[in-house]
Amino acid sequence: MEMNSYLILLLGMGAVTYIPRWLPMFFLSGKKLPQWLIDWLDFIPVAILSALLLPALVTSGDPRQLDILQTKMMVGIPTFLFALKTRSLAGTVVVGMGLYRLAGQFMN
Amino acid sequence: MEAGKHECHALGREDMEPQINVNKQPFFFDGIRAGFPICLGYVPIGLAFGVIAQKAGLSPVEIALMSLLVFAGSSQFIAVSMISSGSEILSIVMTTFMVNLRHFLMSSSLSRFSGVKKGGFLSFFSYGITDESFAVNLAKFTQGPWDMNRALVVNQSANMVWIISTVAGGYGSRFIPEKAFGMEYALPAMFICLLVFQLRGLAYILTAAMAAIIAVTLSLLIPGNSYIVIASMIAATLGVFLKPIIMKR
Numbered sequence: 001m002e003m004n005s006y007l008i009l010l011l012g013m014g015a016v017t018y019i020p021r022w023l024p025m026f027f028l029s030g031k032k033l034p035q036w037l038i039d040w041l042d043f044i045p046v047a048i049l050s051a052l053l054l055p056a057l058v059t060s061g062d063p064r065q066l067d068i069l070q071t072k073m074m075v076g077i078p079t080f081l082f083a084l085k086t087r088s089l090a091g092t093v094v095v096g097m098g099l100y101r102l103a104g105q106f107m108n
Numbered sequence: 109m110e111a112g113k114h115e116c117h118a119l120g121r122e123d124m125e126p127q128i129n130v131n132k133q134p135f136f137f138d139g140i141r142a143g144f145p146i147c148l149g150y151v152p153i154g155l156a157f158g159v160i161a162q163k164a165g166l167s168p169v170e171i172a173l174m175s176l177l178v179f180a181g182s183s184q185f186i187a188v189s190m191i192s193s194g195s196e197i198l199s200i201v202m203t204t205f206m207v208n209l210r211h212f213l214m215s216s217s218l219s220r221f222s223g224v225k226k227g228g229f230l231s232f233f234s235y236g237i238t239d240e241s242f243a244v245n246l247a248k249f250t251q252g253p254w255d256m257n258r259a260l261v262v263n264q265s266a267n268m269v270w271i272i273s274t275v276a277g278g279y280g281s282r283f284i285p286e287k288a289f290g291m292e293y294a295l296p297a298m299f300i301c302l303l304v305f306q307l308r309g310l311a312y313i314l315t316a317a318m319a320a321i322i323a324v325t326l327s328l329l330i331p332g333n334s335y336i337v338i339a340s341m342i343a344a345t346l347g348v349f350l351k352p353i354i355m356k357r
Contacts, residue, residue, distance in 0.1 A: 096297025101290030
């Protein structure tokens, strides 16, 4: 791809990525929102984190297939319990990485 | 706005990490510390992206430009593979739009905490809203004293590490540590812990469970990542309806 069309591509990609990030922040900030919307937005984080995480842990391949017993999920369970017990973000990341490294040596 | 902000503080649980008075500390270091797990996770992914982009024929400058102008990991991977398969610009841009639409929900959710910040700051802040910075800042905002300046440091430190590691990857695969320290699990582990932080009661646990089931099911049925937005919106809506039922019991 030549430089000019590459730049056009990047400007397009940048715009369509930036606009959804910007619109709500710019227009909802400081507005008085109805209670149902506040409640809904309060549930969005937990829903989005769960929707991002679980498919990544229990599916694999392209097209995706259910693959519950993979290393990512097996390591995820003790990592989850550690997070629940300690509520330490840094600790969870270190433990998760360590377990994943360990599991990599025994599995596959 | 104030009502929403107040409510979220009230919902924060007492058994979270002990609170330090953030206002007495330089905001910069608070932000760096909070953003560190993201940075750790971005290094291997950024290096991997750089290597793949280089193989697809992009120069380090072109890689830097993409990381700067787009700053969205998964869509950058997709774009590079579409470039090497000779896709049209328009179809790459449309795909990027679909892949990154989920940030609309994250931005909406974060806007409750914007406080007194004005348009210019918010416009710059919005640039750095990613899955990872959203999740870290959201946890910080709901747990206690946190502000937009600290949140911006989280966004921009992650942005800087992303740009640097993608460019480093573009200089060659010799920078790639072969599965070093299990670093490719840094982000999943981080998301696991951030999900735990959000499980602030039965209504949230049920919402998470519904989101998980719907997301996994949809991810198996439809290609792409639209399952994230669809599952989150359905689960959050069900959560709103469930909350009063749960509160009554």
